């Protein structure tokens with residue numbers, strides 16, 4: 365891992381992910397969490413204040429040690445008990461059907477083998493279990509999508525492997541998860557550049 369990725373990137377992620385312009389979208393998605401919950405790509409814990417009060421314990425997956433270190437003060441400010449797993453989502457050490465809820469926020473953009481990781485998330489969900497997602501990705505506007513494709517090689521270098529141009533809905537459906545249409549939303553986050561601000565959120569079920 366480069367010096368930038370180890371020392372600078374965790375600060376950039378903490379600053380960007382706790383931004384109020386995106387924080388407002390977290391609570392409505394996390395309100396759907398229930399039972400045994402696994403959060404993928406925990407980062408610096410930006411979701412913690414937005415989980416409903418009945419969530420008392422979370423299992424988390426996060427492979428980046430520098431980011432884990434920056435999560436410490438957010439963990440200390442939360443009452444939720446955390447069971448950490450320092451590993452990548454492409455290979456999850458859990459039995460099939462272990463979780464009621466799997467959460468991913470702003471993480472599908474960064475996972476190298478995202479299709480494999482989504483299949484793993486589906487595998488570890490119980491039948492009827494739900495995948496909650498809030499992600500930035502490929503815009504439906506062709507002009508913005510062209511810029512997202514152009515800028516992705518640079519973004520990957522400065523953003524820890526983050527792609528601007530991943531088709532979030534398609535990736536989730538290809539993994540065999542069924543999106544609940546009433547809860548599905550796509551919109552630009554106000555005041556964010558459109559190349560990063562096209563947000564997709566909702567709930568998908570393992571049938």
Ligand SMILES: C[S@@+](CC[C@H](N)C(=O)[O-])C[C@H]1O[C@@H](n2cnc3c(N)ncnc32)[C@H](O)[C@@H]1O
Nearest residue numbers: 381405406407410428452453469470471474475
């Ligand atoms: C932009 S941050 C989002 C953090 C957090 N989910 C949030 O909403 O604030 C992306 C996170 O995905 C993590 N990540 C990258 N590759 C991963 C992988 N293969 N498996 C699990 N997490 C990964 C990164 O380390 C980083 O913490």
